[in-house]
Amino acid sequence: MKIDGGIGGLRNAGEMARAQEELGYDGLWSAETGHDPFLPLAMAAPATERVELGTSITVAFARNPMTMAMVANDIQLASEGRFILGLGSQIKPHIEKRFSMPWSKPAARMREYVEAMQAIWRSWNTDEKLDFRGDFYTHTLMTPFFSPGKNTYGPPKVYIAAVGPLMTRVVGEVCDGLLVHPFSTERYLREETMPALEEGLRRSGRARRDVEVTAPSFVVTGDNEDEYNRAAAGVRQQVSFYGSTPAYRPVLELHGWGDLQTELNVLSKQGKWTEMGKLIDDEILDAFAVCGEPDEIPVKMAKRYGDVCDRVTFNLGRYQDADKMADVKKILQG
Numbered sequence: 001m002k003i004d005g006g007i008g009g010l011r012n013a014g015e016m017a018r019a020q021e022e023l024g025y026d027g028l029w030s031a032e033t034g035h036d037p038f039l040p041l042a043m044a045a046p047a048t049e050r051v052e053l054g055t056s057i058t059v060a061f062a063r064n065p066m067t068m069a070m071v072a073n074d075i076q077l078a079s080e081g082r083f084i085l086g087l088g089s090q091i092k093p094h095i096e097k098r099f100s101m102p103w104s105k106p107a108a109r110m111r112e113y114v115e116a117m118q119a120i121w122r123s124w125n126t127d128e129k130l131d132f133r134g135d136f137y138t139h140t141l142m143t144p145f146f147s148p149g150k151n152t153y154g155p156p157k158v159y160i161a162a163v164g165p166l167m168t169r170v171v172g173e174v175c176d177g178l179l180v181h182p183f184s185t186e187r188y189l190r191e192e193t194m195p196a197l198e199e200g201l202r203r204s205g206r207a208r209r210d211v212e213v214t215a216p217s218f219v220v221t222g223d224n225e226d227e228y229n230r231a232a233a234g235v236r237q238q239v240s241f242y243g244s245t246p247a248y249r250p251v252l253e254l255h256g257w258g259d260l261q262t263e264l265n266v267l268s269k270q271g272k273w274t275e276m277g278k279l280i281d282d283e284i285l286d287a288f289a290v291c292g293e294p295d296e297i298p299v300k301m302a303k304r305y306g307d308v309c310d311r312v313t314f315n316l317g318r319y320q321d322a323d324k325m326a327d328v329k330k331i332l333q334g
Helices: 013-022 038-047 065-078 092-098 106-126 165-174 186-204 225-243 246-254 258-269 273-277 282-288 294-305 322-333
Strands: 002-007 027-030 052-055 083-088 157-162 177-180 212-220 289-291 311-315
Touching: 002 013, 002 038, 013 027, 013 038, 027 038, 027 311, 038 052, 038 065, 065 083, 065 106, 083 106, 083 177, 106 157, 106 165, 157 165, 165 177, 165 186, 177 186, 186 212, 186 246, 186 294, 212 225, 212 294, 225 246, 225 258, 225 273, 225 282, 225 289, 246 258, 258 273, 282 289, 289 294
Parallel strands: 002 027, 002 311, 027 052, 052 083, 083 157, 157 177, 177 212, 212 289, 212 311
Antiparallel strands: none
16 A cells, blocks of 8 residues: 655645655645645655655646646656646535636536546647547647647546545546545445446446555544644544535435534534534544554554555644654654
């Protein structure tokens, strides 16, 4: 199983990436939250030699396939073929109200989005005429002046973040990897996510080995009780935020916690973010996060994901700081 870390923001992104590569991480992910997800990877690329670099995630529907294909191609070049384009759909309010972009049929749109990028990359790498015509996107013009030409390393791999069965099937049909959403429990992963992925693979005539499954798991740990409790409080807050989203209700319903989603949604509309975190009790926390002493985390992570996922991301909070890298090394060696 591959073990991944992350890069948060632009501050010392290159140094952080190099330090984690030296510690043995297999991949580093950059998220689109308070910063652009690509710029940290552009800084990490020349500072590293081996580690894979990916977005987990960048919002697909905030951009069109051409602009996404271009920046992904550039990072693929800068990293010498080590880039993974991890896409997410986001939810309707953010696409329409934050990005002022159209929203409809997210799974069907995402499938076509990936196919459009693949057509664009083919036009650059094989001189095939660009002639993509879909229900959501049309790309039929590419002149030599605007083409970057053939990429020495080929097009980047494309992963999609998915929770529901429709989006998960899209991964099996057209993508290289699945980014399991952090708001997934082990039970939901095994009973809902993996069967949907297998169905998508059957539709495309591919096998499980053709898709890499990545689990970006919440981790609650610390060197003492105070650190552990602060880490737990942060994860409770994040779980409650995800849980307030109607699209993620099936995860809670599988465990009999469907009413919690309704309550969290009401509080979110009232802006009561702190109160939301208090509704995540220890049972719910343990379902969504790997919790324990630092040296217990690798064993618990392997038990939870070892036979179903190909790689995992340690979301370690404070351990992502440069001065805590020794702690990360200790955990990995454990």
